[in-house]
Amino acid sequence: MAAILEVRDLRVEFPTRRGTLTALDGVSFDIAPGEVLGVVGESGAGKSMTGAAIIGLLEPPGRIAGGEILLNGKRIDRLPYEQMRRIRGKEIGAIFQDPLTTLNPLYTVGRQLVETMQTHLPLSDRDARQRAIGWLEMVGIPAAAQRVDSYPHEFSGGMRQRVVIALALCAEPALIVADEPTTALDVSIQAQIIALLKRLAREKGTAMMLVTHDMGVIAETADRVAVMYAGRIAEIGPVRSVVKSPKHPYSVGLMSSIPPLDRRVAQLSGIEGAMPRLSAIPQGCAFNPRCPHVFARCRQDRPELIETGTTRAACWLYDPASEKRAPEAVQHG
Amino acid sequence: MAETPVLVAEDLAKSFDVSRPLLQRLLAGEGRRTLKAVDGVSFDIPKGTTLSLVGESGCGKSTVARLVVGLYRPTQGRVLFEGIELEKARANPETRRRMQMIFQDPYASLNPRWRVQEIVAEPIRAFGLAQGAAALRDRVGQLLTQVGLSPLDGEKFPHEFSGGQRQRISIARALSSNPDFLVCDEPTSALDVSVQAQILNLMKDLQARLGLTYLFISHNLAVVRQVSDRIGVMYLGRLVELAPAETLFTAPRHPYTRALMEAIPDLEMTGRQRIPVGGEVPSPINPPTGCPFHPRCPLADARCKAEMPKLLPPPGQPGTIAACHAVEEGRDPAPAPAGTDQRIGTTATAL
Ligand SMILES: Nc1ncnc2c1ncn2[C@@H]1O[C@H](COP(=O)(O)OP(=O)(O)OP(=O)(O)O)[C@@H](O)[C@H]1O
Ligand SMILES: Nc1ncnc2c1ncn2[C@@H]1O[C@H](COP(=O)(O)OP(=O)(O)O)[C@@H](O)[C@H]1O
Ligand code: SF4
Ligand code: SF4
Ligand SMILES: [Mg+2]
Ligand SMILES: [Mg+2]
Numbered sequence: 001m002a003a004i005l006e007v008r009d010l011r012v013e014f015p016t017r018r019g020t021l022t023a024l025d026g027v028s029f030d031i032a033p034g035e036v037l038g039v040v041g042e043s044g045a046g047k048s049m050t051g052a053a054i055i056g057l058l059e060p061p062g063r064i065a066g067g068e069i070l071l072n073g074k075r076i077d078r079l080p081y082e083q084m085r086r087i088r089g090k091e092i093g094a095i096f097q098d099p100l101t102t103l104n105p106l107y108t109v110g111r112q113l114v115e116t117m118q119t120h121l122p123l124s125d126r127d128a129r130q131r132a133i134g135w136l137e138m139v140g141i142p143a144a145a146q147r148v149d150s151y152p153h154e155f156s157g158g159m160r161q162r163v164v165i166a167l168a169l170c171a172e173p174a175l176i177v178a179d180e181p182t183t184a185l186d187v188s189i190q191a192q193i194i195a196l197l198k199r200l201a202r203e204k205g206t207a208m209m210l211v212t213h214d215m216g217v218i219a220e221t222a223d224r225v226a227v228m229y230a231g232r233i234a235e236i237g238p239v240r241s242v243v244k245s246p247k248h249p250y251s252v253g254l255m256s257s258i259p260p261l262d263r264r265v266a267q268l269s270g271i272e273g274a275m276p277r278l279s280a281i282p283q284g285c286a287f288n289p290r291c292p293h294v295f296a297r298c299r300q301d302r303p304e305l306i307e308t309g310t311t312r313a314a315c316w317l318y319d320p321a322s323e324k325r326a327p328e329a330v331q332h333g
Numbered sequence: 334m335a336e337t338p339v340l341v342a343e344d345l346a347k348s349f350d351v352s353r354p355l356l357q358r359l360l361a362g363e364g365r366r367t368l369k370a371v372d373g374v375s376f377d378i379p380k381g382t383t384l385s386l387v388g389e390s391g392c393g394k395s396t397v398a399r400l401v402v403g404l405y406r407p408t409q410g411r412v413l414f415e416g417i418e419l420e421k422a423r424a425n426p427e428t429r430r431r432m433q434m435i436f437q438d439p440y441a442s443l444n445p446r447w448r449v450q451e452i453v454a455e456p457i458r459a460f461g462l463a464q465g466a467a468a469l470r471d472r473v474g475q476l477l478t479q480v481g482l483s484p485l486d487g488e489k490f491p492h493e494f495s496g497g498q499r500q501r502i503s504i505a506r507a508l509s510s511n512p513d514f515l516v517c518d519e520p521t522s523a524l525d526v527s528v529q530a531q532i533l534n535l536m537k538d539l540q541a542r543l544g545l546t547y548l549f550i551s552h553n554l555a556v557v558r559q560v561s562d563r564i565g566v567m568y569l570g571r572l573v574e575l576a577p578a579e580t581l582f583t584a585p586r587h588p589y590t591r592a593l594m595e596a597i598p599d600l601e602m603t604g605r606q607r608i609p610v611g612g613e614v615p616s617p618i619n620p621p622t623g624c625p626f627h628p629r630c631p632l633a634d635a636r637c638k639a640e641m642p643k644l645l646p647p648p649g650q651p652g653t654i655a656a657c658h659a660v661e662e663g664r665d666p667a668p669a670p671a672g673t674d675q676r677i678g679t680t681a682t683a684l
Contacts, residue, residue: 042525043497059492143616154351158390180496190552191596213497213525214553216597257530261555261597264579267537268559270530274481 003030004072004207005054005175011066012046012053012231014278021278023049023062024231026304031175033205036198038222038239040213040254042275045228047211051177053077054209055094056084071175090120093168095178102164103152109136109163110148113170120171135166140192165193172204179211190214194221215258219243227251230275230286237311247326248313250287285316293317295324337416338377339514339546340401344410347371347396351618368617370396372570375410381540383547385557385578387593388567391617394550395437397567398518401548402434414514430460433512435504437519437550442503443491449502450487453477456510476505481531497524504532508539516548521556533559554597558582566590569617569625572644576653586647586655586665588630624658632659 012024024046031037039047052058054069056079069077071091076084088094096102104112113132117123123131129148136144139162152160165181178197182190198221200206210222218225218239225242227235227250235248246252253271273290282288285298297316305312306319308326317326352358352365371393378384386394399405401412403423414422414432422428433456436442443452453473456462463469474484480501491499504520517536521529537560539545551557557564561578566587574587585591615621615628624642627633636658644654645661659665 040525042527043500044495045525048495143618146616146618149353150351154349156391156395161390213529215526254525254527257526259526259530259533259553259555259559261558262582264558268530268534270534271527274483277483277485 002073003032003070005031005209006070006073007050007054007067008070009067010050010053010064010069012049012058012062013065014062016061018279022065022231022281023278024053027067027228027231027233029226029233029236031207031209033174033207034201035224036201036208036210036222038218038225039209039211039228040215040218040225041228041234042254043213044275046231047228048179049231050228051094051179051209051211054175055088055092055177056081057088057094089116089171089173091174093171093173093176095165095168095176095181102167103160105152108149108151109155112163113148113167116167117170131170132166135170136163138196139163139166141166162193169196169200172206174206176200176206176208177211178208180213181210182212182214182217190217197221215243215255227254230281231278232286232314233305234287234315235311235313236305237308241310245310247308247311247318248287248315249291249293249317251313253290285314293324293327295322297322297324336380338379339415340548341377341413341416342397342401342410343375343413345371345374345397345400345407345412346409347393347400347405348408366618369570369620370617371400373410374567374570374572376565376572376575378546378548380546381544382562383540383549383560385549385551385561385564386567387550387552387554387557387564390552392567393570393617394567395518396570398434398516398548398550402432402516404434426460430456430510431512432514432516433507433510434516435507435518435520437522443499443506445491447490448487449477449482449489449491449494452491452502453487453505453509456506460510462510472509473505476509477502479508479535480505481528497528500524501528501532512545513543514546514548516550518550519552520549522551522553529556536560554582554593566593569615569620571625571656573626573657574653574655575644576655580650580652584650584653586650586653586660587626587657588632588659588665589626590655592629624656632657632665634658 008028010024010027011022014021014023027050029037039050041047053064064077068075076087110129110132113135114128117128117131133144133148136148141147141159141162155163168176182193194217197208201208212218222239224237225239226233227242227248229250235242235246235251242251243255246255257268257270259268271290276282276286284300285303288294288298291298303314303316305314308318316322317324346369348367348369350365351368374397376384386397388394396405400407403419412419414428450473453476454469457469457472463472473487477484477486482498482501491502494502507515521532524532533556540547549560558578564576564578564581565572566574566589568589574590581590585594615625621628623639624637627637630637642656642658642661644656646654647660648663
């Protein structure tokens with residue numbers, strides 16, 4: 001089946017006083033109908049930026065400097081603001097990391113839901129209100145019929161986030177871009193939201209880009225996973241392969257940083273050091289200063305995505321022409 | 334006599350007025366509505382230890398945090414800092430320096446018009462903790478490095494950072510006054526796992542070296558297990574179970590605690606259906622009668638609907654207190670023997 005979303009060689013730049021920063025470079029992926037693509041990676045890796053570029057809400061002076069974005073086969077990366085705004089409500093539903101910027105503090109949550117639905121679907125006031133209450137129930141707001149007339153500030157952080165989710169879903173879009181949708185939620189509500197998102201993907205064929213650093217949520221929800229690092233995709237592949245036997249040394253470090261649930265450890269394993277600043281991305285592989293497997297070629301040439309057998313990884317260890325090959329430890333995760 | 338705990342919460346309650354505007358109230362013929370965000374919460378935190386609070390969104394965790402640092406005045410009960418009533422203790426600038434809070438929302442807590450350098454330096458300057466501009470800059474650089482940012486990031490404004498990076502700035506700011514009691518409301522929820530590991534290691538390291546005391550709030554049970562000495566489970570504004578960290582994981586007693594353990598996402602991808610806690614989350618405006626968990630509890634009976642259970646140690650488990658009639662009556666399923674886990678499968682070893 002044709003992909004709902006195609007991102008080709010996307011490049012996003014930020015002109016600054018100190019020169020132009022490249023926030024995204026050569027990012028490409030597809031999402032098929034009913035498919036959930038999980039996007040993970042260190043904060044600042046460019047996950048939110050990728051989502052913002054797709055929905056046409058890059059914060060100025062950020063701009064798309066190259067590549068293309070197609071929704072159902074049509075370019076959407078060069079559309080005038082008004083046209084993109086209509087697409088955003090109807091065809092793309094967005095769930096942002098920061099719930100307060102999405103909700104209008106001056107309107108009740110019910111009014112915001114009703115207006116969103118009526119903009120995109122032919123509904124009477126009464127039906128729209130009924131549906132608004134229905135969506136609030138679906139995302140687990142207790143006493144929805146009573147709280148539909150509340151203002152956003154009367155809700156807890158997690159409840160506001162659930163209202164944002166209801167807002168993104170209520171116009172039944174073809175693509176959902178969800179940036180950390182369940183981060184503010186506890187596990188039991190999270191389970192409910194994840195089940196809802198999965199059901200929508202399955203039943204309505206909704207495609208979903210799910211940005212989160214919660215690997216448990218990824219494992220349960222995503223079909224494929226993209227790991228981002230310093231504005232590029234470091235590894236992409238089926239969820240089972242990426243989570244259980246990652247191939248890129250950065251993915252390996254990321255997966256081993258997950259705190260264990262079944263015991264307490266003295267020291268959590270992590271990845272030494274920090275991701276480079278955009279203005280100081282090293283030559284060659286951007287991960288090379290932190291990589292335990294670095295070799296000469298890594299400091300010179302930048303690796304593209306290479307087939308590893310189970311995934312595709314931007315790492316020279318998987319290039320047959322390299323002088324060094326992936327050690328057993330990495331090969332088998 | 335035992336050392337005075339750094340923090341004591343005694344029977345804390347906080348209500349909010351959530352009435353609709355007067356005119357609408359008159360039209361609808363309804364009275365004022367209050368929401369009890371927190372009710373009857375007591376705990377203490379001994380020096381150098383970590384107490385964590387977990388529970389569903391909206392259950393009142395952040396409200397407890399705000400009561401503990403004096404951002405809200407309790408409707409009932411009181412908070413003692415080293416044995417002194419909070420308001421009196423906070424009149425002393427030294428106390429204000431010593432207690433700091435890391436907020437859940439990294440967007441709201443940073444002044445957008447200040448550079449990061451100024452944001453982090455402000456408490457250092459306010460409390461006179463560095464002599465001279467060079468020392469101040471060094472200290473800020475050191476703090477930024479500690480949280481995984483670069484000293485050069487001091488030149489930027491908060492909006493130039495991603496969500497997780499902003500949270501690291503607020504952690505650097507909270508640490509800048511050398512506090513010894515930190516209230517951390519979801520400090521790592523906005524962070525990716527690798528930075529989360531660094532921050533949790535930093536927090537543990539500071540505690541080991543400097544004897545810091547933490548009130549830690551999170552909904553991530555794996556994170557909570559890594560940092561806590563004791564864990565309190567909240568439901569609808571109340572503490573329903575309080576236990577040593579290891580005991581809570583190996584022998585959870587309250588039916589809600591058990592349900593939370595069941596709902597944890599599965600990294601093993603065994604295809605296990607997560608069992609969301611059944612039933613509807615009740616409204617804190619009209620809490621259920623009796624035990625607040627009874628509409629969702631598999632063990633609920635007539636007594637549960639009528640009578641609020643008290644926090645009591647379960648028979649034979651003195652370190653724990655749980656507010657549940659079934660536990661008190663001994664009619665709950667036996668806890669798993671110590672040492673075995675409620676959930677099979679680990680995350681790290683699988684990778
Ligand atoms: N200023 C306020 N006015 C009215 N109601 C409030 C206010 N602050 C909190 N509440 C209500 O108090 C309850 C507890 O809120 P709190 O923010 O403490 O929850 P929480 O456990 O931190 O949840 P989350 O994890 O979602 O942030 C919620 O029902 C919320 O709607
Ligand atoms: N307005 C801006 N100006 C300059 N740099 C920015 C701006 N917004 C974000 N960045 C940088 O872009 C990178 C990617 O940010 P983002 O996509 O938000 O990361 P995340 O993966 O955490 O969501 C980060 O290094 C961040 O500091
Ligand atoms: S290309 Fe080299 S430095 Fe980069 S991840 Fe692979 S081995 Fe490490
Ligand atoms: S008191 Fe009754 S309803 Fe409440 S948790 Fe215990 S068994 Fe369930
Ligand atoms: Mg982000
Ligand atoms: Mg909170």
